[in-house]
Amino acid sequence: MLLHLNPASGVPIYLQIENQVKHYVAAGALGPGDALPSVRKVAADMRINPNTVARAYQNLERDGILRSVPGGGTYVAENPGGLLKSEKIRRLRPYARQIAVEGTQLRLEPQEIVNLVEQELESLEVADERVGNSHR
Amino acid sequence: MLLHLNPASGVPIYLQIENQVKHYVAAGALGPGDALPSVRKVAADMRINPNTVARAYQNLERDGILRSVPGGGTYVAENPGGLLKSEKIRRLRPYARQIAVEGTQLRLEPQEIVNLVEQELESLEVADERVGNSHR
DNA sequence: GCAAGTGTATTAGTGTATTAGTACAGCATG
DNA sequence: CATGCTGTACTAATACACTAATACACTTGC
Incomplete structure (x- = not known):
């Protein structure tokens, strides 16, 4: 590592x-x-x-x-994911709000902001598959 | 305010x-x-x-x-937006990476993470229209 | 020009964050 | 059981973050 x-x-x-x-x-x-x-x-x-x-x-x-x-x-750690989905979302929302506000401030179109998040998610997923994990 | x-x-x-x-x-x-x-x-x-x-x-x-x-x-300030799009994206990417990593860590599906961002963007847009701005 | 408002610069004080030094306690392999 | 690894607790040094106090300089409206 x-x-x-x-x-x-x-x-x-x-x-x-x-x-x-x-x-x-x-x-x-x-x-x-x-x-x-x-x-x-x-x-x-x-x-x-x-x-x-x-x-x-x-x-x-x-x-x-x-x-x-x-x-x-x-x-x-072993995969717990042991949290209510509502709690997970509650914890993630501040990040979502931040990128929404910052991106809007930069006069980026909503679609461009969403695309950026999708890009980063994909870069994680691709690396995940390359390491031999089948869609956890 | x-x-x-x-x-x-x-x-x-x-x-x-x-x-x-x-x-x-x-x-x-x-x-x-x-x-x-x-x-x-x-x-x-x-x-x-x-x-x-x-x-x-x-x-x-x-x-x-x-x-x-x-x-x-x-x-x-008056609307400048005077930044190269590549520069805007460069500034916003760390936020995108953070929400991607944190959301994945919480075992949320990529779609759910994207949805959350879209929600926050919409809540901004809706407020914007309500105040009388026609699609800046 | 004066008065009352504005933002700004400088300085200081308090607390906390960050990192490191050192000593301690538990596991594992011989 | 002894040695060498592991993570941990406690303490301290240092730097920085945060807020405030105070004085300054500018703009506006009378």
Whole structure:
């Protein structure tokens, strides 16, 4: 699992890790049960403090993406999806509103905004299939 | 223009102001040339410091949404849209990627994610028409 | 020109975010 | 059981974000 970290980018390192792991999991490059490199391994490779990696892993565990066992390692969580659809939508709506407002502000046509979202979704799905997952 | 500010929400006050003004403008409740309440007026109403309002107005001016004239007041900017479409899309793509990854993580179907974005876009368009704008 | 309004610049204070250092506790393999 | 790995808890240093106080400069209308 390759991580690209840029301490000077303005976005916190632990957030960069979170985002990239989320992306890998969403794209299927990391599947349920797969092991992640240890906090010390990542820390050594990236020359950062293990606690910074740990914080990212902990946040991802809070979000149900990962599962950490003390002494054992950190793994991608099994697919729960265990949330009411109404709750899922409630959580996603702020993102939808943001892209709608920002896109409208840029004077982009609604269709162009929707197309952009569809593009990104497809780029995830394509990567998912390429890794051998048949329409989860 | 009604503002709902909650200092304890975790979201900085100046960002709450920015988001709400952006929403009003995107929905057409505020049109080009319309005057905004002065930083002191908002500050007095909301019992916050004028500088906090000013910061929101300045950020919105940087984004091309507003136009402030020292001593004169703050107004909604004239429609520029003066950006290459490729640049607009480049700016919007991170939002698209985020909602794609987050939505996929929640195990929502791509169609459901797209629907959510379309909903928010429609809610803006509907408000726009209701205010008397014919398909800008 | 004066008064009352406007946005702006500067400074300071408070809190929190971010990262790292260090020590601790549990699992696993020899 | 001992060694070396794992994640974790606690603490601290530092920087930055956020808000406010205050003074300044400009525009408008009388």
